[in-house]
Amino acid sequence: MTSHGPSLRTAEMEPDELLQPDRAQAPVPPPAASRRAVAPAITPLVPAKPGLSVRLEKLRAFYGSSEQVKGVDLDFRANEVTAIIGPSGCGKSTMVRCINRMHEEIPGARAEGRVLLDDLDVYDSAVDVVAVRRAIGMVFQKPNPFPTMSIFDNVASGLRLSSRGRGDLRPKVETALRGAGLWEEVSGRLQEPGAGLSGGQQQRLCIARSLAVNPKVILMDEPCSALDPIATLKIEELIAELKKSVTIVIVTHNMQQAARVADRTAFMLSGQLVEVGPTGEIFTAPSDPRTEEYVTGKFG
Amino acid sequence: MSTPGSEAERLARFNVSPARRRKDAIARGAILAATVVALIPLVLIVYYLLIKGLGSWSVSFFTTDPTGNTFFKNSSIGGIKSAILGTIEIVALASAIAVPIGIAVAVWLVEYGKGSWFAQLVRFFVDVLTGVPSIVFGLFIYIVLIVGTGSTFAGYKGSLALSLLMLPVVIRSAEVILLLVPGALRESALALGAPRWRVIFSIVLPTALPGMVTGVLLAIARAAGETAPLLFTAAATNATSFNLGQFMNSLPVQIYSDVTSPTTAVVNRAWGAALTLVVMILLLNLIARLIARRSRLA
Numbered sequence: 001m002t003s004h005g006p007s008l009r010t011a012e013m014e015p016d017e018l019l020q021p022d023r024a025q026a027p028v029p030p031p032a033a034s035r036r037a038v039a040p041a042i043t044p045l046v047p048a049k050p051g052l053s054v055r056l057e058k059l060r061a062f063y064g065s066s067e068q069v070k071g072v073d074l075d076f077r078a079n080e081v082t083a084i085i086g087p088s089g090c091g092k093s094t095m096v097r098c099i100n101r102m103h104e105e106i107p108g109a110r111a112e113g114r115v116l117l118d119d120l121d122v123y124d125s126a127v128d129v130v131a132v133r134r135a136i137g138m139v140f141q142k143p144n145p146f147p148t149m150s151i152f153d154n155v156a157s158g159l160r161l162s163s164r165g166r167g168d169l170r171p172k173v174e175t176a177l178r179g180a181g182l183w184e185e186v187s188g189r190l191q192e193p194g195a196g197l198s199g200g201q202q203q204r205l206c207i208a209r210s211l212a213v214n215p216k217v218i219l220m221d222e223p224c225s226a227l228d229p230i231a232t233l234k235i236e237e238l239i240a241e242l243k244k245s246v247t248i249v250i251v252t253h254n255m256q257q258a259a260r261v262a263d264r265t266a267f268m269l270s271g272q273l274v275e276v277g278p279t280g281e282i283f284t285a286p287s288d289p290r291t292e293e294y295v296t297g298k299f300g
Numbered sequence: 301m302s303t304p305g306s307e308a309e310r311l312a313r314f315n316v317s318p319a320r321r322r323k324d325a326i327a328r329g330a331i332l333a334a335t336v337v338a339l340i341p342l343v344l345i346v347y348y349l350l351i352k353g354l355g356s357w358s359v360s361f362f363t364t365d366p367t368g369n370t371f372f373k374n375s376s377i378g379g380i381k382s383a384i385l386g387t388i389e390i391v392a393l394a395s396a397i398a399v400p401i402g403i404a405v406a407v408w409l410v411e412y413g414k415g416s417w418f419a420q421l422v423r424f425f426v427d428v429l430t431g432v433p434s435i436v437f438g439l440f441i442y443i444v445l446i447v448g449t450g451s452t453f454a455g456y457k458g459s460l461a462l463s464l465l466m467l468p469v470v471i472r473s474a475e476v477i478l479l480l481v482p483g484a485l486r487e488s489a490l491a492l493g494a495p496r497w498r499v500i501f502s503i504v505l506p507t508a509l510p511g512m513v514t515g516v517l518l519a520i521a522r523a524a525g526e527t528a529p530l531l532f533t534a535a536a537t538n539a540t541s542f543n544l545g546q547f548m549n550s551l552p553v554q555i556y557s558d559v560t561s562p563t564t565a566v567v568n569r570a571w572g573a574a575l576t577l578v579v580m581i582l583l584l585n586l587i588a589r590l591i592a593r594r595s596r597l598a
Contacts, residue, residue: 102491107414134493144484148506161494161502206488213492 051247052118052135052216053078054099059113061094061103068094070271071113076217081239081248083262083279085255087299091271092251096219099249100136101129117217134162137210137246141222143202145194145209152190154205158213172212179245180208181238200231207238218242220250224257236261255295259283267291353575356568362576366538366554366569377565380573382540383554387577389542390455390534390550391524394462398523399516401463402470409471410478411500429468435528437464442532455541455548458534462523469522473515477508510591517588521581527552551577 054076061069069091076082084092097103098111101122115122122132145154153160155173173190177183182204186197194205203223210218220239224232239248239261252258258265259279266276267286275288286292293299316324360379367378405422413419441461446453481504489499505512530553537547551573558570 100491102487105487105490130493130495132493133491138488138491140484140488140491142484144482144488146485146489146503146507148503148509157489157502158492158494161489161492161498209488210492 050216051079051243051245054136054217054247054249055114055116056095056099057114057116059095059098059111059115061091061098061111062109063094063106064108068271069098069111072268072271072273074266074273074276076247076249077264078247079243079245080263081243081250081261082276083258083265084249084251084268085253085258085265085294086268086274087294088253090268092268093221095268096221096249096251099217099219100133100138102133102138104129130162134158134213135215136217136219137213137215139203139206139210139218139220139223142226143199143206145197145202145205147193147195149194150191151186151194151197151205154194155208155212158209162213164213173208176208176212179211179242180204181234181241182208198231200227200234203227203231203235204238207235207242211242215246217247217249220248222251222253225253232257255283267294269294349571349575349578352568352571354572356565356572357575361569361572365540366549368538377563377569378538380551380554380569380576382538382549383551383573384576384580385540385542386455386534386549387524387551387580389544390458390462390530390548391520393456393459393544394466394523395516395520397459398463398466398470398519402467402516402519403474403512405467405471406474406478407500407505409475411496411504426468426471429464430472433528434465434526435531437461438529438531438533440464441529446532453533453535453547455534455544455546458530458548458550459544461529461533462526465526465529466519466523469519470516473518474508474512477511477515478504480511481507513591514588517584517591521584521588524581524584525552525577527556531556551580 056072056074059069059072059074060067072095074095084096086092094103099115099122101111101115103109103111111123113123117132117135120127122136145151146157149157152169152173155176156169159169159172174183174187177186182201185201186192186205194202197205203226207218207223224235227235236257239250242248243263250258250261262279264276265279265282267274267282267288267290269290275282275286275291277287282291283295286295358379362379362384363381364376364379365382366380367376369375369377405426409419409422413422438461441457441464445451445457445460485503485507486499489503490496494502530550534548534550534553536553536557537549539549541548555570555573555577558566558573561567561570
């Protein structure tokens with residue numbers, strides 16, 4: 001891809017259009033298909049919309065004077081799943097929250113270093129933080145659908161909240177719900193409150209909500225830690241499907257989960273990156289003894 | 301941990317000793333007694349209001365203005381129409397002033413000011429304002445808008461005094477409710493790429509709405525029952541007025557002036573007016589509770 005650096009600087013435009021000038025050439029669904037169904041079939045987000053890579057350079061994050069992330073250099077490759085593992089309090093979540101600049105929402109928190117989305121430094125003073133967050137979606141630990149909104153409105157909320165909610169949102173909502181593997185379960189009750197779904201469904205609703213704004217990267221901060229094993233399995237299957245269209249960074253406490261879903265795994269300890277590599281290698285033949293101790297359960 | 305002992309000994313540990321039973325009975329009795337003592341005045345107030353107030357209720361009681369006659373037995377003393385309408389008008393204007401400002405202050409405190417020194421200062425002054433006796437608000441408006449401008453009493457000046465009284469109540473209740481809105485909701489909206497003002501208007505305020513309505517209605521109920529801020533701001537009058545720039549009657553002031561009358565019928569009108577005021581506030585509280593029941597937060 002060519003440089004799309006300046007594009008995020010124009011907040012009014014859709015990041016999708018900005019980041020993908022070649023979208024006009026994206027395959028158009030055959031007319032026969034569009035006549036049969038209102039919305040496109042199950043191919044939700046085709047590989048024609050790839051994710052973007054993220055690179056951290058000397059990233060340091062602070063809460064007041066306490067340094068939680070102490071200079072991390074790390075690459076998240078496009079359209080791969082990268083898991084971040086490490087004991088509680090090692091700075092995994094803080095690091096991930098720096099990527100879409102959510103870290104700075106906490107009073108007294110700040111970050112140093114560079115976070116490159118493709119080749120754009122998201123901390124550049126000319127970059128609009130709102131545009132960064134549209135390009136880099138986030139799914140949180142606890143499912144948190146907006147309680148005043150229906151299932152439909154929850155998915156549409158990202159579009160509406162960023163002033164792109166004009167026109168018919170139904171196709172976009174359906175695409176996002178299909179992308180999150182929730183369409184079959186909720187298509188008949190889109191107007192019911194989102195809070196009425198089960199925990200696993202709520203989390204997939206939150207994934208659909210972030211998919212609806214067409215992000216290039218999705219950050220998942222322990223997305224399954226509040227879910228039962230069956231709901232967890234569904235999310236994991238979904239992650240495997242989603243990486244065709246977005247880059248995924250997943251923080252997890254569950255090492256089996258990292259082993260199941262991640263292409264690459266990074267191990268963090270007290271604010272520093274200890275090791276990163278292909279998931280199989282990290283779990284079977286880590287090069288750092290601390291990684292080995294952690295993945296074999298000697299501490300953490 | 302396992303200390304050896306007979307089966308009977310092990311079971312005996314689950315028996316409550318007579319001393320503990322006695323203590324329990326005394327404590328329960330004391331709490332019950334305190335509840336009953338607290339209920340006595342409440343029940344008596346409602347009882348007297350009903351006994352004394354219902355007697356003066358009639359259709360003409362609600363549909364006629366007070367005549368001003370308090371001495372001549374053969375002519376009518378009139379009803380309380382101007383007082384009911386005056387209270388509604390004055391309190392409506394007071395709410396229109398205090399509610400938007402109060403909610404704006406609460407939103408600022410919760411979403412922007414947070415723990416800053418200025419926010420702490422605002423909170424401190426709001427707390428001080430909560431403790432100010434209501435008559436002081438009346439005096440303040442009297443000095444500034446009546447003595448200060450050399451003008452006369454007016455309904456809107458009463459509204460201003462009441463809005464000052466309502467403001468801290470609205471701010472504090474709205475702040476508490478806004479703090480109840482989970483931070484995770486704000487975060488997920490921000491993470492979707494929503495500007496902060498949209499997060500506040502589309503997520504935070506709708507989520508907090510039912511709880512805030514309850515707080516606002518309680519503030520309105522409190523303001524509707526206040527006499528002191530109205531005495532030297534809106535004054536007392538007989539005629540119904542729909543002009544907030546004129547003298548305006550109100551239920552608390554009507555009660556205040558009627559109850560000191562030597563004429564029994566006029567004192568009874570005070571009871572009728574008091575019952576009317578209580579019923580109006582009760583209805584408002586009922587609405588508040590119905591809305592609170594629908595709330596997902598409160």
